[in-house]
């Protein structure tokens with residue numbers, strides 16, 4: 151039993167393997183009592199401390215209740231005594247925006263309900279989860295909120311979302327409906343978040359939580375390159391191995407907001423959910439609205455434990471399908487090899503060159519369709535360009551088969567080029583607002599996925615390509631953000647629903663496709679990592695991490711991504727040197743070492759490789775086939791921080807701790823620098839490990855206590871260590 155309810159004290163205690171989350175009903179309000187290290191079940195009522203600090207805030211019920219502004223609330227609402235940022239705000243039929251939610255009832259369910267139309271963490275049997283549903287209700291308006299708390303005890307997480315229902319007699323408008331809100335009784339935390347841009351995604355920023363609101367958000371119609379939909383609060387001294395850290399991660403791909411605010415009594419409130427600036431939603435009587443899910447986890451052992459908890463959950467209970475568990479093929483993507491310039495002959499030359507290298511799948515990227523020779527046309531015209539591929543995709547696939555190569559292709563289904571047959575036939579199928587110009591980004595507009603006929607068209611286009619089973623992999627791209635967000639399918643007073651309805655439409659389309667093509671490996675992409683989020687991972691188990699394929703830049707991007715997302719989700723390719731984005735000249739071994747940290751592949755022209763490099767490719771493809779499972783499913787430890795140090799180092803350890811793959815890259819040479827040694831983590835202290843390339847043996851305690859010597863000269867030099875347990 152993960153959920154314990156005490157009817158005497160009206161306390162709910164939710165226990166995960168190492169944490170407890172405790173709430174109590176008092177005066178009809180659902181109060182937050184505690185979130186932290188696991189406690190024994192019992193009466194924790196004394197945690198609640200009412201200090202009577204009014205400071206201009208009213209006391210409820212004219213003196214008979216709380217000073218609501220000074221109590222920790224589970225789902226704070228706007229309009230009565232709590233003047234902090236609310237989780238819920240509505241516009242009532244009378245024009246007021248008061249919601250006053252009080253406890254009505256609760257139930258405890260085995261398993262985890264599905265959230266209609268939205269991606270979410272799932273369980274494989276009811277024993278993996280228990281769910282608490284607390285019903286709150288506004289007695290005046292009839293608005294109800296069912297707060298869902300799904301406790302996956304063994305996974306060490308709980309998830310939260312809300313179902314808002316209009317139980318009144320007239321329509322209400324939701325102005326703000328967050329997925330989760332947590333009140334903390336002090337502000338002594340650092341906030342950690344990701345920030346970035348195209349080609350420099352998910353950098354890490356850490357700073358103290360202060361008085362005032364700190365928000366990261368996206369109003370771009372995508373989770374975006376700029377911020378990522380999660381928030382971490384960490385004790386100021388927390389590092390990789392120690393300290394308290396709290397995470398909330400949103401399972402959603404569209405516009406979002408995550409906020410942490412220090413308040414007047416030096417308490418803090420953190421919340422995450424749909425971006426209220428982007429959103430309003432009309433609820434007719436009897437209708438309900440589900441917020442996206444947020445995943446909450448606590449670590450008392452620093453950032454490393456927190457990341458491993460999330461990695462394990464996302465890899466095994468968010469990602470789905472055949473490739474959740476199966477080893478992903480070693481692929482070679484043609485984008486950086488050809489860009490828009492290829493034809494069947496060129497693909498055949500590249501395929502010939504791939505044969506015997508150990509590459510398993512060849513991906514034709516952009517420009518195989520319509521009249522597309524640059525980024526200025528044809529999105530929407532998803533039929534093969536016979537001038538380039540006279541024998542179609544089937545001709546290519548038949549050529550590849552005897553070479554031992556599968557075929558994958560690129561799509562950008564959500565977009566439409568104004569210069570396309572589709573646009574000429576359906577100029578109103580894109581998001582737009584009548585009377586205003588349609589702003590193009592990368593010469594393209596965004597299709598209106600609120601429209602069922604658009605979703606059906608896209609399903610048919612993608613299906614037509616996939617249905618003969620020749621295509622084994624799809625890269626699903628999305629290359630601009632939203633502007634002029636309007637849909638003529640909705641009346642004026644529902645235009646605030648467009649972005650969220652777009653995502654409900656996208657999720658419906660993806661659900662159909664991944665359901666109907668379970669053997670296809672789908673990879674999400676948005677100019678690299680512009681939609682690297684838990685929402686997309688529900689449909690596609692890997693994401694093209696960044697359009698920046700430079701190994702040195704990737705050290706930071708992948709390190710930042712690993713705070714929340716598993717390595718198996720990060721596509722990482724060995725690209726050419728000098729790198730096409732940065733011009734860095736990097737040794738082949740270093741590019742391999744960094745790419746092995748993710749879902750592995752190549753992004754280069756194999757016909758341009760020297761014989762020596764071909765041999766290296768062969769060796770690394772073989773190595774990946776052997777170690778791919780450990781790399782994808784092992785426990786990941788960040789050992790050196792490329793944001794703060796002149797090197798980066800990490801290791802991945804198999805579940806049984808018998809194999810460890812460790813990497814080190816020197817990013818900046820300091821003359822006569824320190825002796826550098828890399829202490830590993832996660833090994834068995836008593837076991838003996840042999841390093842595969844040198845044959846040296848070490849004890850686990852030596853490897854973790856002292857570590858391995860690492861080079862301090864030659865910039866961008868790297869070492870890959872493979873340590874395997876051997877008997878004494």
Ligand code: DGJ
Pocket residue numbers: 485515516560627629675676677678694696697
């Ligand atoms: C953006 C992607 O991130 C690239 O990898 C490539 O697929 C291009 N789009 C193609 O247009």
